[in-house]
Amino acid sequence: MKYNFLIVGAGLFGSVLARELTDGGFKVLVIEKRAHIGGNVYTEKVEGINVHKYGPHILHTDNEEVWNYLNRFTKFKNFINSPIANYNDNLYPLPFNMNTFEKMWGVTDPERARRIIDSQKFNGTPKNLEEQALSLVGKDIYEKLIKGYTEKQWGKKCTELPPEIIKRLPVRYTYDNNYYNSKYQGIPEDGYTAMFENMLSGIDVILKTDYFDNRKFWNSKATTVIYTGPIDKFYDFSLGTLEYRSLQFETEILNIPDFQKVAVMNFTNSKIPYTRICEHKHFEHSQSNKTVVTFEYPKKWKFGDEPYYPINDTKNSKLYQEYKKIADSEKNVIFGGRLAEYKYYDMDKIVERALDMSKIIAIKY
Numbered sequence: 001m002k003y004n005f006l007i008v009g010a011g012l013f014g015s016v017l018a019r020e021l022t023d024g025g026f027k028v029l030v031i032e033k034r035a036h037i038g039g040n041v042y043t044e045k046v047e048g049i050n051v052h053k054y055g056p057h058i059l060h061t062d063n064e065e066v067w068n069y070l071n072r073f074t075k076f077k078n079f080i081n082s083p084i085a086n087y088n089d090n091l092y093p094l095p096f097n098m099n100t101f102e103k104m105w106g107v108t109d110p111e112r113a114r115r116i117i118d119s120q121k122f123n124g125t126p127k128n129l130e131e132q133a134l135s136l137v138g139k140d141i142y143e144k145l146i147k148g149y150t151e152k153q154w155g156k157k158c159t160e161l162p163p164e165i166i167k168r169l170p171v172r173y174t175y176d177n178n179y180y181n182s183k184y185q186g187i188p189e190d191g192y193t194a195m196f197e198n199m200l201s202g203i204d205v206i207l208k209t210d211y212f213d214n215r216k217f218w219n220s221k222a223t224t225v226i227y228t229g230p231i232d233k234f235y236d237f238s239l240g241t242l243e244y245r246s247l248q249f250e251t252e253i254l255n256i257p258d259f260q261k262v263a264v265m266n267f268t269n270s271k272i273p274y275t276r277i278c279e280h281k282h283f284e285h286s287q288s289n290k291t292v293v294t295f296e297y298p299k300k301w302k303f304g305d306e307p308y309y310p311i312n313d314t315k316n317s318k319l320y321q322e323y324k325k326i327a328d329s330e331k332n333v334i335f336g337g338r339l340a341e342y343k344y345y346d347m348d349k350i351v352e353r354a355l356d357m358s359k360i361i362a363i364k365y
Helices: 012-023 064-070 098-105 110-120 129-154 192-199 215-220 314-328 347-364
Strands: 003-008 028-031 043-046 049-052 059-061 084-087 090-093 184-188 204-206 222-227 244-254 264-267 276-279 291-300 333-335
Touching: 003 012, 003 215, 012 028, 012 192, 012 347, 043 192, 049 291, 059 064, 059 347, 064 347, 084 129, 090 098, 098 110, 098 129, 110 129, 129 291, 184 192, 215 222, 314 333
Parallel strands: 003 028, 003 222, 028 204, 084 264, 222 333
Antiparallel strands: 043 049, 059 184, 084 090, 244 291, 264 276, 276 291
């Protein structure tokens, strides 16, 4: 059987496109190298708890179209992300707000908090991430809640990182621990995997299949390929290798009902090797005698590791543009998603991108 489209990758971008193109009357085949659908958004049941296998994913958006679209495939449970920063066992609410400032300085007056931050700010044009952060939140918050976490995350000193990584930081002079300002926020009550199963219902999906193991064969299966993997790998790294930061997850089942009393706790001291601990039952307010926690360790990416965060510095951005020039000239291949576009996307933005692309494809084909 000849398909109109072969979609390489069953993550969020590929799955939305598969659904839209199928509903538009096209024949679609999806192949996925992992043993499951859902990409990094995948959840699995452990002790009756939906575990976010590749780190926490909380849908937050102001885009009503995206919210309504995903609600076709699952019912979202309300979840407000209110993480905690742990610095030397002192706990600070995030994002930076009056609860944070009261814990740090003992102040309850917003104007006094504002004056403290203003007195500590860096003045001038920031040349690196450290100066950028100092210009936004001042010395105390930077040194306790940003510096160590950021240096672990990126594997470099903040003075060696470009200021563009932190374009802005949320600072609120109210007692509001809601990390996102988005109108719509939530987590699927049955887990993300159930959402993907509904989204891909009736569509041909083949798992544990690497496109590159038999590229010629898979290309022959469809008129057009929609590729969501690393763009440099598609071209056999002919121009060079794009760089990423990777992650390592260590998950434990604990025979206690509660471990840290919050879904996400960030550890901002650079001496602690992990950046955060997720206690998954708190994402869905689950009740059980056991709990499941995941320690998240950042690490340098190497071949064979999962690429998580593109390093969008000058060198890598230039290399991506060189690959993109070649990709734009392809007649029967479409590139899309965070790896193919070498860009970090929030969940709502990747859905928005896929919906927009599906409309363009429908008109073109």
